[in-house]
Amino acid sequence: MGRRTEYIDTLTLSKDQINKIKRAQFEMRMEGFQNQDEEKLRQKLSAFASVLSLAFMLGTPFTLAAAVISAITSGPSDRDIIITICRHGEDYLEGLWNIMDDNPNYELLKVELPFLEFIDEGFRIVSGAGRVVAVKDNGIWIPM
Numbered sequence: 001m002g003r004r005t006e007y008i009d010t011l012t013l014s015k016d017q018i019n020k021i022k023r024a025q026f027e028m029r030m031e032g033f034q035n036q037d038e039e040k041l042r043q044k045l046s047a048f049a050s051v052l053s054l055a056f057m058l059g060t061p062f063t064l065a066a067a068v069i070s071a072i073t074s075g076p077s078d079r080d081i082i083i084t085i086c087r088h089g090e091d092y093l094e095g096l097w098n099i100m101d102d103n104p105n106y107e108l109l110k111v112e113l114p115f116l117e118f119i120d121e122g123f124r125i126v127s128g129a130g131r132v133v134a135v136k137d138n139g140i141w142i143p144m
């Protein structure tokens with residue numbers, strides 16, 4: 001089992017980036033953690049390449065897919081826990097997307113997000129609920 005750490009990082013995200021991060025993490029869960037299909041995961045992550053380094057620290061679908069598969073095969077006893085943590089992160093990202101969708105004047109969200117980092121494999125996932133620090137509304141940052 002590889003080493004892991006948890007921490008909070010602040011990201012500034014658009015609605016499109018939130019959606020891509022959420023979808024990429026969903027694909028990591030489904031094709032990586034659950035099905036362990038590296039080729040399928042690599043193909044699906046290709047659609048979200050623009051956010052991979054920002055959110056997950058590995059910038060190419062090839063390197064991220066290989067790392068995800070490595071993480072789950074090196075610690076298979078933690079598989080169910082990792083899948084649950086991944087879902088919690090996806091749920092929170094969905095909530096952020098809903099905030100942006102409900103407020104079309106919001107251009108960006110500055111968010112403190114909790115991450116679970118797989119140190120040995122070199123990537124991380126959003127692990128749960130964070131906190132919106134500020135919103136950019138019609139060009140003006142508003143603290144929350």
